[in-house]
Amino acid sequence: MTSLLTRLRPSGRSLVIAGPYLWLLLFFFVPFLLVLKISFADQQMGIPPYTALIDIKDGVVNFTFYLTHYAFLMQDSLYFAAYLNSIKIAAISTFFCLIIGYPTAYYIARSSPATRNLLMMGVMLPFWTSFLIRVYAWIGILKNNGLLNSALMSMGLIHTPFELYHTNIAVYIGMVYSYLPFLIMPLYAHLVKMDMALLEAAYDLGAKPWKAFVKITLPLSKNGIIAGCLLVFIPAVGEYVIPELLGGANTLMIGRVMWDEFFSNTDWPMASAVTCAMVLLLLVPMVLFQHFQNKQMDETR
């Protein structure tokens, strides 16, 4: 089928491919190379606020590479702590997303088709409303005199309010809340197209529901689980808005550190070096994601 279509349009083919390819190279790939380049420059006053790597003075070409930012990344424990903390927060958030998201996706997929559509719309609706607004909503709930603490105190369960706002716990809640739809969607897509005859066969052969779930449903939704988890984990590592709004001053996350280097210290080269390190850190999960993405594309073929 594709061969017939492609054979009939050989002349325009390269042109058709070149269009989006060039766009992506210019606005996605080249910018990365620039980040890498500027991470080797040094901060200076002026516009742009970094030194040139190559400059020509009196007919001599000078190359100046500064490795200071990377050395600083290694020495200053702040950066290392920020990396570790980002990974920890992203991993724990992903775990809780899965704990809440899997049963939700599972039971939505097992509902009748009409209910199913309605429920998925219900999951998607918060996703369509502003991310910023949804994070903001949690401030009102988690504050010391907020909804949650007032409710717990009026029920007499606690006497002094829980300190939640501006803590790591608030960051976890915000992360799980914001990223939950990203996990439910791919999981649901996998679970809903599962062949129920397999489960029926297992039941007929005497498998207990729990065993049938572990032996059949879980392995069949494996790709959905991995895709969903990566879809949550990777962006969560570099998250800025949630730790900034809900976290405390000591909630160190790498996206936040980079943001401060850039906007507060206007140290663009240092921010670039932090970015390069972040990309390096995310390279393995991103390659994994790419792998599963391709697999899914092949499945739909």
Add this chain to the structure above:
Amino acid sequence: MIKPNRGLQVTTLGIAFLFLYIPIISLVVYSFNASKLVTVWSGFSLKWYAALWQDDELIDAAVLSLKVALMTAFSSVLIGTWAGFVLARMGRFRGVTLFNGLISAPLVIPEVIQGISLLLLFVEMGNLLGWPGERGIVTIWIGHVMLCVSFVAIIVQSRLRGMDPSLEEAALDLGAIPLRVFFWITLPLISQALISGWLLSFTLSIDDVVTSAFLSGPGSTTLPLVVFSRVRLGLNPEMNALATLFILVVTIGVLIANHVMLSAERKRTTLAV
């Protein structure tokens, strides 16, 4: 068909949906609160909506955001459809692995990375080519298109893959040139994917904080940037009112979109029968 345990199903879904909706409901309720202390109820009032109406900074930002979102939605659909078509129909070509990577990476890459790298591109381009001289609506627009293109491409390619190719083949056999086949046969067939892509791009753009922060210049502050700078300082009842309006618009939009899609589907199934 095997039925899951009903009680467990209702409980699980109930908890999940409470978790999803309590924050949204609380936002809406407190937007009608008379007190400036957002979480202390002191009576019904519409004064925060009135305040919204007189907030020029907010209105200017909203107008800019709307412009950027419209521009972004149309251009993302254009480029994204093109890229999705290449993904679905061009088979293997040289550099296909890199192309796939360039499409799927922006789906997950943290926005701070994309923000700083695009900014550095624009700064370097400004030095070399003299364009763009200043950051503003155009740089934000390009940044937002980069956020959305991959989503549109993925939606379009999966729709193309799931489509019956015989209509296109028939048109080609009857002597239509490929470009004509694309515009007369393929595009109408994937129109639903284009609409989803457009809506998603519009939503992503009008909501973006991080990329806009890097790519905006003086005098080009988008709505989320204003909202962010205010809620950073804590609760603000005016923002609750704004959020409520936003939720209202989105809910109506989603309901309409759902209705249109369902009726289109019903039409298609009746035609098929």
